[in-house]
Amino acid sequence: MLREVIREVRSKLTPIFLFLWMLTTIALISFAVYRSRAWDFRDSLEYFTFILNGALPITFPIIAVLVYVASFSEEVNNRFLVYTRMRRSIMGTVYIKLTANIILTCLFFFSLTFISFLFAYYIEPHLGIANYDPAGFGLTKDNIAADTYTRYTFTQLLRYGTFTYSILYSLWIAINASLYSAISFFLVLLIRNRFLALSLPYIGYIIAGLTISSMGSYAYRPSYVLFPFDYIQSPIWTAFVPFLVLAVVLVCLMMYVKRNTSKVGNFT
Secondary structure, X not given: XXXXXXXXXXXXXXXXXXXXXXXXXXXXXXXXXXXXXXXXXXXXXXXXXXXHOOOHHHHHHHHHHHHOHHHHHHHHHOOHHXXXXXXXXXXXXXXXXXXXXXXXXXXXXXXXXXXXXXXXXXXXXXXXXXXXXXXXXXXXXXXXXXXXXXXXXXXXXXXXXXXXXXXXXXXXXXXHHHHHHXXXXXXXXXXXXXHHHHHHHHHHHHHHHHHHHHOOOHHHOHHHHHOOOOOOOOOHXXXXXXXXXXXXXXXXXXXXXXXXXHHOHXXX
């Protein structure tokens, strides 16, 4: 199975995939550079969050689905899974493609987030694009480090170093992106309407955010657990509550497809 997964991953590393990755990364950073001229920043951490907190919180589930599931839905529509049952079981093919989906989505979002970090911390300071005014926020060289530890959710990790924070936070974004894409992956198998199957994770993301906000539980908003830059710092464990809910949804979808292979319309 590992060899099949590697082959599937390689087959999806197309010029279109690389173009989507480059376009998203460049657009994200360029948009931040353009907007940053009218802002004063405390430090590189705030500039990093400024990059991510632009269009990404709104488009996150859409991009996660576009990485792999959009092309997979085309294969399902063309009955590719049905034609492969002569070589292996349908569920075997599903697991191969699901694993490839998770790997590619993780790579896409990890690199997107980590490159944004590298730009904010190591490239932008040499370019001098942003205006840093820590004194305007009441910060000095003596207290600015302590301020970062309590600024946003996950910045508690800065106590262990900036690279520790950047790698773990990038992994967090990558894992969540793969979770949304995996849910959409199974919805594509279960729902014949491709547009609806691809859109449901985004619809759920928006509705859940609005509902939770109306209840006053801002720390549990789907967008906040990913990009916690517009609210006070929360304990890291709070971010895992929505994550576990999504994980349960994914497991339920996976179990349903596995136990009802003969009833899944796109398998017949």
